[in-house]
Amino acid sequence: MKKELTKFTLRISVYLYFIFFLLSCSSPLEEVEITEFNLIRASFNITKEISSNGTVSDKIEVFMRDKNYKKFELKNALVTVNGNKMDYDNSVLEKKYEADIPISSNKEYTFEVILANGEMAKAVLTTPKIDLESISYPKIFNIGEDYSIYWNKGEEPVGIRFILEDKTCFDNPSYIFKREKQNNVDVFTIPGNETKNYTYGNRCSYRLTYSGKDKLPGRFRSELSTVEIVYIANDVVVTK
Numbered sequence: 111m112k113k114e115l116t117k118f119t120l121r122i123s124v125y126l127y128f129i130f131f132l133l134s135c136s137s138p139l140e141e142v143e144i145t146e147f148n149l150i151r152a153s154f155n156i157t158k159e160i161s162s163n164g165t166v167s168d169k170i171e172v173f174m175r176d177k178n179y180k181k182f183e184l185k186n187a188l189v190t191v192n193g194n195k196m197d198y199d200n201s202v203l204e205k206k207y208e209a210d211i212p213i214s215s216n217k218e219y220t221f222e223v224i225l226a227n228g229e230m231a232k233a234v235l236t237t238p239k240i241d242l243e244s245i246s247y248p249k250i251f252n253i254g255e256d257y258s259i260y261w262n263k264g265e266e267p268v269g270i271r272f273i274l275e276d277k278t279c280f281d282n283p284s285y286i287f288k289r290e291k292q293n294n295v296d297v298f299t300i301p302g303n304e305t306k307n308y309t310y311g312n313r314c315s316y317r318l319t320y321s322g323k324d325k326l327p328g329r330f331r332s333e334l335s336t337v338e339i340v341y342i343a344n345d346v347v348v349t350k
């Protein structure tokens with residue numbers, strides 16, 4: 111048993127070292143001045159997470175990647191959001207442009223990328239118009255009974271993910287019950303007959319995700335965006 115454990119630990123160590131090595135490898139584009147947008151895979155991200163425990167996390171990020179998806183910093187270039195210069199985090203696990211400005215609902219965030227030769231690309235992300243104070247849900251979830259989450263219906267798409275899991279099961283911590291929906295609705299109900307057999311579930315949570323809009327420049331090799339405000343409820347007590 112001890113030998114097997116040692117081999118298992120060694121395999122994990124080698125695997126983690128390999129992943130770390132891949133992440134540490136720099137892109138060759140980091141050493142030269144880029145003057146063509148078609149060499150860059152760009153990703154513009156705005157994510158605001160609000161937890162039921164009061165924690166708020168605002169993330170405004172831009173990732174630059176080469177054709178092999180290796181992240182890098184643009185040499186002698188400038189990246190801004192709403193006129194604010196974005197700083198570059200060169201740490202191994204990050205390698206991204208970021209800005210420490212608050213995220214509000216129903217607001218435009220304009221990203222500008224100016225290359226070393228003055229060429230510019232502009233991306234605009236608009237956060238959804240929502241009122242998070244309108245969300246309501248029972249703080250007790252009774253397994254086998256209908257459970258509904260309510261919010262004010264708006265114009266923006268809403269995604270819902272509900273999770274019921276066994277928090278004591280270390281060997282199999284995966285979701286016991288999961289359901290998603292992307293519709294313009296104002297209520298989400300989990301039927302009791304779909305959870306009645308999950309009597310070993312003892313923790314639940316859910317995420318309400320409001321999706322915003324984007325307008326990407328169409329100049330890069332590829333372009334992606336994430337613009338969303340997420341409400342995370344993790345204060346629900348499960349009973350049987």
